[in-house]
Amino acid sequence: MSSEPSAAARVWGRRVLWGVLSLAVVVAAGIAGALLGYNQHAPKPVTVQELVTPAFEGTSRLRILALGLDQVSGNTDTIIVATVDFEKRAVYALSIPRDTRAEIPGHRTFKVNAAYAWGGLETVRQTVENLLGTRIDRVVVLRLEGFKRIVDLLGGVEIDVEKDMHYVDRKQRLYIHLKKGYRLLDGEKALQYVRFRHDPLGDLGRIHRQHQFLRALARKMFQWQEIDRLPELTRQVMEQLETD
Known part of the structure; x- marks a missing residue:
């Protein structure tokens, strides 16, 4: 029996990458663009069909x-290891608290967020691989502006x-002012929500909120009707993204 994922599983996996890995850091169109080798300076327009061309042939887990x-x-300050299982159609996300002590290759034991x-990319990859004892296939780094752009292009979450x-x-240029209740958050307010950690649970409370927001963002991506704007979303996010 072949170990390669079915076509349906690959399609599902690509959609999950766009929807579920959007937060913080793992941004839907940004990750897709990075993994598909998208070039924002391409001389011709990039179509939706080109963006979803399979990039994971022969891969069952990423x-x-x-x-x-x-x-x-x-x-x-946001560190998420996401495992996408194409055959089981499942995504497993593990957040690493930013103050976790880890051996940083070439340096010393310190907080993992440093x-x-x-x-750079290779050092943080090795640090997390050694910490968890597992292989990392891809690393993506998203600047805060990219996160805000995604949420705004989606019409809020x-x-x-x-x-x-x-x-x-x-000093950190961080200003958080949110009121309790069910709300439609734009990019700026969404960023405030996922960065807040000043309560008794500290960073663990922030991780919980980030996962809540990740699920809400995934639902919004799956329901998004403006698929023709996907290339625009990708281009804007790629400006704020670094990947290997």
Whole structure:
């Protein structure tokens, strides 16, 4: 029996990559564009059909390290390892708390969120591989502006904000002001929601909110009717994306 995924599984997997890995860091169209070798300076328009050309032939499982970059500190304060299983049609997402101690190759044991700032893509890949004892197939780093652009192009994302959230850090240029309730969040407000961690649960509370938002964003992607705008979404995100 062939170990290669079926055509239906590959189609499902590509859609999951766009929808589920969008957060933070693993942005739907951005990841698709990176993995498909999209060139934003291409001399001819890129069609939707070209964007969804299979890039995973012969692959049954793909493990992606998605990082959300804080451009002020240079650290990756969102760290998600997403495993896409094409045959089982399942996605498993593991968030690594930013303060987790890890051995950073060529440096020393320190907080895992410093690995990218200290050595770039390859260093952060090796750090996480050693920490988890598993192979990473792709690494993507998304700047905060790219996250906001995705949410705005989708027309916002609905989320149930569980409580009032207020926090100001002028040094980090971080201003969070959210009211409790079911709300349609634009890019700026969505970023505030996924970055808030100033409650008793700290970073674990933030991780929980990020996963909630990831699910809401995936639902929005699956329901999105403006498929003709997918190339535009990809182009805008690619400007904010770094990948191997």
